[in-house]
Amino acid sequence: MEAKLRDPLSFFSNRFMSLAYMIIIWWVLSLFFSRMVIPSPQRVFLDVVEILSGQAEFGSSYTQIAASTYRIAVGFSASMVVGTIMGLAMGWKRTAEEFFNSWNWILLIFPAVVWTFIFVMWFGTRDIATIMVVFAIVLPYATVNIWQGTKAMDKGIVDMAHIYGANRNLIVLDVYVPHLVPYIFSAARISFALSIKIITIAEVVGASTGVGAMISYFWAMHDLAAVLAWGLFMVFLILVVDQIVFKPLEKRALKWRPKLI
């Protein structure tokens, strides 16, 4: 506590003050513009609270969130599994790397909205369409992360294991997997945050329930405050999942690492 008093200026450049600054600037601007251009922070926060407490225009917001969550979960898991396999292959064999590199690049640049059109064209507005969109977008990110991680494996340690006569199982479990753990976490975090952002796009065209559908509805109603509210809710969701799920898991998995000073 004394540290804060010693340097009063540091209080004002504290990272939480930046949140306060943003809200203040937002509020000031909202006074000058109509609520269709810049809704006031109060309205948006009220809407967010509504979302969190389960209310919505029709039915419960929880149903919408659940619908999106289901699609995200499936798409995300599928892309992590396939991405890990592809990433391992690419990191292992040069040929695989060169072969899949172009696929990866294409997938990385493919706009979500275009995928949505394609999959809706095939599957209609069933869940599988939006799930495929998430899968297709997130897959290359997972792949690249695992690929880089596999490439970065210290060959010296693998050689050491061979010299000591470790069999394949032991090497995989005790050498490769622990090395890959941070990369898997990194891939998972990025992929998950991305999934949440992507589902909104996919659901605008591709579904009648879910967060994206809500955004589409409120946009059509010119209710910018509600649109922003759902947007902020997504930000909130990403942060919460990151802090509550990924960070602690990562900490436990990596507790052998010295703290970086």
Next chain:
Amino acid sequence: MNINWRKFAILAASFFTIATLWGLASISLGESIFGALLPSPTTVLIAVFNILEGRGVIIGGSAMYHVSLTLARLGFGLALGMIIGTVLGLTASKGRLERLLDWPIIIGMSLPTLVIVLMFIAWFHAEDIAAVLAVAAATTPYVTVNIRDGAKSIDKGIIEMGRIYGANRNLMTWDIFIPSLMPYLFSAARYAFSLSWKVVTLAEAFGFSGGIGFAVYYNFWMFNQDLMLAWIVIFFMVAIVIEIALSLFEKHVMIWKPKMAT
């Protein structure tokens, strides 16, 4: 120019595989009331040529028109994002401002692109400026983080050397700082570039009149699957050309780096 035949062969094989899988998928998905559910690669290829030659054109103009419209919006937005991001990244790499930028960066990266695009459309309607600013807004946080981390990891030994030899600010900036930052600038640019494509297409699909995204969207609603896919192919063709140009440029600038045999 040395052409690595093996690499070329593998590249060709991977594209051929895509085309084959596509072809198989289109056959197996068969016909529906609206025509083939998935037009075969050949159908789409024909459609591409049609579009390029000006037939099957949509409101607005020729293929060139739409492509250049998209590229213009992308270009300005990307440039803006790179400039602002670099400035912010450099300020964030030292001093107090770093912590102040923490939250805005996190929010900027977590806010769904859709919401960003809708915000700018709400403010500027479906004008070009909305697309440009949306691209800028979406790319800035990523560029900032990239440049910030890059600036922090510049080789301090070289900076010391410059100081000991008495280099003035001009010399330090142009001979030391900027070249050290180059790899990070390129990496940020590459990421921002692929992000910009996505943002522009998203914006255009939401009611802009013109551009590649609009063309795709229009054909989607008109059930012109072959034309829709054709425009997507055109999108990739343009993207590939630009990507190649960018990597050639990068190779030229970074000519001093030896090829690492990993």
Next chain:
Amino acid sequence: METETDLKTTLKAEPPDSPQIQSKVSVRNLSKIFEGPDGKPLTVIDDVSLELRPGRFIGLIGPSGCGKSTLLNIIANLETLSSGEIRIDGMVLKEHPDLRRRLAYVFQTPRLLNWRKVKDNIMFALKANGNIPKEEWDARVKKYLAMVGLEDFANSFPLQLSGGMQQRVGIARALAIEPDILLMDEPFSMLDEMTAKNLREDLTDIWLKEEAESGKRRTIIFVTHDIGEAVFLCDDIFMMTRRPGKLFNYEEVTVPRPRGYFDPKVLQIQSDLTRLFYEKALG
């Protein structure tokens, strides 16, 4: 052999055949205190005084962490001292920052601008110095690259050269500004022994050759932890203890050059100093 634990007395006057007087460096009661990782003060250099004779090859030996590199950095104006003073030619370094222009530094790692050609790396030092007329730049680049034997590599990029060659570019860069005082911080410690041996001999040759040409000898302050290297290269050797670094010995090496690595006189001095080193420096 003089063993002086209290080195406050100035050394004897310049030997009669010393060349024209060059910069005289004088360090008085220098101390440097850092803030340690736990917040407690860490004395790295403890009340060190040196009178360095001009035009000599001076060695500074000590174990790792004894502050010898810090001392060099303070002379180069890269770090501030906590107490004491440094004078060059009688002028206090702190008050005359442009004295810095008379110094050049060769680092442990080459610290070259990898994105510029070799010749542009030399050019960088010439530009940075500010005191060197533009007309001379090209000539100097040519001359000093030739002096280190790299005239054919002027247009190469540093990463195309071996470690030893890169280090030679670093030396050429330092020489190109024609400094009165050349500071060298373990410049050969990162190289393999063969390359290092060659570079030591080349360095001695260049140093002597410059004297033959210009009639003046540069003062070299050479930091190392390798006693053999110091005995091979230096005229005056100062030895420091481990942290907090204190000066505990001075030795003058009078063996005439060219010296051989296996010259019995050289080996004798080396073994004496090594013994002393283990007794005093690492105690």
